[in-house]
Amino acid sequence: MMNALESSSTRPYLIRALYEWCTDNALTPYIAVLVDDTVQVPREYVQNGEIVLNISFDATSGLKLGNEFVEFKARFGGVPRDIMVPMDRVLAIYARENGQGMAFPMPVPAASDEQDDAAASPDESQTAEAPAGEPAARGGMQLVPTDEADAEEPTDPPPPPPRKRPALKRIK
Template identity: 40%
Template sequence: MSRSKIPFLIKGLLDWMVEEDLTPYLVVNAKRDGVQVPKAFVQDDGTITLNLSGHAIRNFAIEPDGLGFNSRFQGQPHSIWVPVGAILGLVSREASDGLWFPENQPRVADPSQVAFSDVSSETSAETEQLKDAHQDAGAVEKPRGRPNLTIVE
């Protein structure tokens, strides 16, 4: 089995972000096995975003099977471990430049189990009223005749 390319890409991206004075944010699927992050900071969707800038972390190590470092959350020290399979992306805070790793996105085992909401193709009366109001507000009468300029002294 070949090794994951993600640790190599993370290292290259981090080097680039540091060189460009960008703040690297690691987006992690905290629901994956082996992830060690403070659970109190995990979002409702199961993700956590970790600041990887030099002033925010200590003892940073990129290994073939994951990333590890020490960090503080609300003043409390935490040891962080993120397996490669839990890394969703590395992006900069300032410009959202970076990479997302679709191979690590959660998958549905059986596509037939996906529940789609029943969306009606009919528009509601309220939507029609808003659309009409928007069109009326944008209807500006164009001036008639030939354009002319006036000299102002």
């Protein structure tokens, strides 16, 4: 019997299902992608480390929604480009017209990847600052200077942050 850790990701199956739902309902499927070195997209269209791609039949050529990658050809400013996005970099798929769709958790780098990155460039990985509007140390620690007055333990734990309903920002 296979446990949840050994099974394949549900993300590609959900992306294909929502793509089909969009096309069946004459809606335009868009994907939001977290861009890094593994993503092949036109970098000039990347904003804040993300890009939103129209993956409709009319906007793409040779679209393949595989288990590992979303691949297609598309024109950007009239220039044909080959696009390749690893499935774990897809943050959301939704319909342009009504915003309905699904968001996925952000990918977390594996512990071995972080160690490899730190070994390759220890100064850079320890001193890099996060872009504006992003958490300072995603999945890591941030050193904060303190003085003796701040060192005392608080008597009551801080209240939990208010829960917000996730929302997708539509970018045109």
